[in-house]
Amino acid sequence: MAGMSDVAKRAGVSIATVSRVLNNSESVNEATRMKILKAIKELKYQPSRVAKRLRSKRVSSNLLGVLIPDIQNPFYVDVLRGIEDVAYKNNYAIIMCNYGQDEKKEIMYLDILQSEAIDGLIAAPVSENDQRLKSIIKNGFPVVCVDRGLAGIDVDIVWVNNEEGAFTAVSHLVKSNYKRIAYISGLPSIPSSRMRENGYRRALEKNKLFDPELIKRGDSSYESGVNLCAELLDLPNPPDALFTGNNLITLGALETIHKRKKQIPDEIAIVGFDDMFWSSSLNPPLTAVRQPAYEIGKRAGELLIQRITDPLRPCIQMTLNAELMIRSSC
Amino acid sequence: MAGMSDVAKRAGVSIATVSRVLNNSESVNEATRMKILKAIKELKYQPSRVAKRLRSKRVSSNLLGVLIPDIQNPFYVDVLRGIEDVAYKNNYAIIMCNYGQDEKKEIMYLDILQSEAIDGLIAAPVSENDQRLKSIIKNGFPVVCVDRGLAGIDVDIVWVNNEEGAFTAVSHLVKSNYKRIAYISGLPSIPSSRMRENGYRRALEKNKLFDPELIKRGDSSYESGVNLCAELLDLPNPPDALFTGNNLITLGALETIHKRKKQIPDEIAIVGFDDMFWSSSLNPPLTAVRQPAYEIGKRAGELLIQRITDPLRPCIQMTLNAELMIRSSC
DNA sequence: TTTGAAAATGTAAACGATTACAAATGTTAA
């Protein structure tokens, strides 16, 4: 592929001048500009972002990193869309890394992203004690967290009020007169799992309905939804309602309930954390706590770009509202 | 951040030696190797992939590009997972670009990916006449297409037999005695939309059931599923069954059907192209043509890595089987 | 010893851009 020197040769100028018209910086004579533009066209010249990034660390590489735990979870897909739209508008491309809640993989990706000299990173860390991510932040690298925080360090973060969302959902179940309300939790090492559990617990204790037997903790996956729901249904004194800790768990629980031909909500009610755009087409239309996922991504993208341009701005914690979408599953 | 020269200084050797232990190439004395390794640890040195890529074009950058039309479509998510697993195993990271079926965006991403000096690209092109992608392939750059082909050019490709899949699905509808079977197509510029239409048409014509009025062509989105389904239901002589052209269209059509409180399959049957892992939790459990999406991604990843190591290997077109998953929606 | 090959290490030129600084050219006013 043609390089800048080829263009320079063809246009009969020096590479400095070529660089100048490329970055339309400083003054360059209109005639030479035209010559150079013509040469660029003819040679189909494309500047190498790699060389550019190597040379000027202080200049934007127009690359953002995104590190998410699970691309299969529609919540993160929407977050990603939000990030991407903002990035595209601001002329950034994104490297997306999906670490599948695997810490080794997360570390590998973090290394790669750093050594790719990205301008900034949006991450949902593997846990709140993510050492590697913390040290990156301490080094002054621009990072925005989404959905999950980091303990003992000041960082921009965008998330929802998980406790309140869970509290509202479970309270709705209580009001609807369910008595044995179970919670299928995601990975307990994820802060949001515990926040949601707190909300669940607060709603039940307030009404003296709390029974520790009805909490099952899994790994935030579809399979764990399938299995833990089965365990709950097999209890000698099974629950009459289910609060599921995320998207995939909800779908897994539904799978089990349907397989056992239990009626929802008559035999078992269910309300899930995380809405999906097709929730109303589920059987039955699912009552769920809706996180504004796209909005979360959008805000995170904006915060990151701000931080890149102004590294000294104080950190912001942005808590968006989760909303209970009441449909027919409870 | 510390660079290679810092490490060299600390270990009291030249940068060349550092580079050698990093790439464990050639012989280096065990004692010096230790010294250097120690210095690397102490300085938390991380090699810059950017500099590495700039220097050695012929050496692998361990970066793969993935270009997909719509990250919201669960089919592509699964393809992506397949690619990612293979990439990870072979020590490649991936840059994922989602162009949202927007040609301008696709071209931008293609430019970026090229100038990032990635090793290879897996793409589902915007159309079979994608000029930019074609010229990249002509330049000898390693590319594997997924789900969508390219006209008039030899390229590795992994997809399913769309026509056959559609034919099977629609034939099943015919066997079940539906008479007015409609097709909601995705964007006609996408080859798979037309292939599926061909299968649909062949199945109906064979049984003298074809009626051009029952074909609606949209843009492969959820919204177009919602709207075109409504148009079909509003027909003076509405269909008694629906064949939907992809995932999102299916979900959109379900939305409309439910909103109108039509019974599935009694008032209207539906079979969709593309299965989802939660299809059995839909209302009703959805009959769908299952593409082995994860497998498609995995195969594509393998083909790409092969091509990178052997640029001269003849092109392969890999057609996987689509399978009809019969549930209760027809 | 000396010699020569093998092993270990160093030197310096790339890779393809940006950019400080220098140099050349053009323009205006005295």
Next chain:
DNA sequence: TTAACATTTGTAATCGTTTACATTTTCAAA
């Protein structure tokens, strides 16, 4: 004509690696 300044262009260093080639060190055999 020339001084003074603005405009335009060029030169060369730089970013952090890899690598061809040169050099030094080591060591066994003569």
